[in-house]
Amino acid sequence: MTPQAGGPDRGRRETVEERADRLWNELLQELRVAQTGVQILFGFLLTVVFQQRFTTLSGTDRDIYTVTVMLGAAAVGALIGPVSFHRLLTGRRLKSQMVIWASRLTIVGLVLLLCTMASALMLILRLAVADTLASWLVGVMVAWFVLCWGVLPVYARHASRSDSVRGDYGGPRDRRSQG
Helix, strand or coil: CCCCCCCCCCCCCCCHHHHHHHHHHHHHHHHHHHHHHHHHHHHHHHHHCCCHHHHHCCHHHHHHHHHHHHHHHHHHHHHHHHHHHHHHHCCCCCHHHHHHHHHHHHHHHHHHHHHHHHHHHHHHHHHHCCHHHHHHHHHHHHHHHHHHHHHHHHHHHHHHHHHHHHCCCCCCCCHHHCC
16 A cells, blocks of 8 residues: 555545545535535425515515525535435546546535535515614624634635644544653
8 A cells, every 4th residue: 555645644544435435424514414404404495485474575675585496496406416426437547536526626616515505595584674784783693604614614624734744633642642
């Protein structure tokens, strides 16, 4: 077994194929969470148009609803896209490339999910509170999503690079290395 030289997981002894398999399995676990959430949200969005109150929505609220449904559909497409990659590329020795493209689709799907959530919140909050307050509340939630889904992972990634240089991984210390 040949270790992958210079990769981000320098401590692992895995072949390129083993690394692709591991990354693919990790991506599938992530997608299961995201797909479930976006599909439930999209399902609820599809039912809104059939509610009696829908006919009383303003033109602006109908426009927001339309944008929200389209964003939700796009998010579903992007987050289910890796399934198509897997099905169409399996057995062609392209798993490393498949992982890269599926990862990119997942990022796009998460951005579209963020936009769907913001748009859905705007629609709901415009009906519940004043438009100005709704805008502020949506802005706060978008900032929260960006923090949770983007800023903290990027910070952790950056911090891990600094820690790996020092050999400090922030976890429990190895008993063998304690004096």
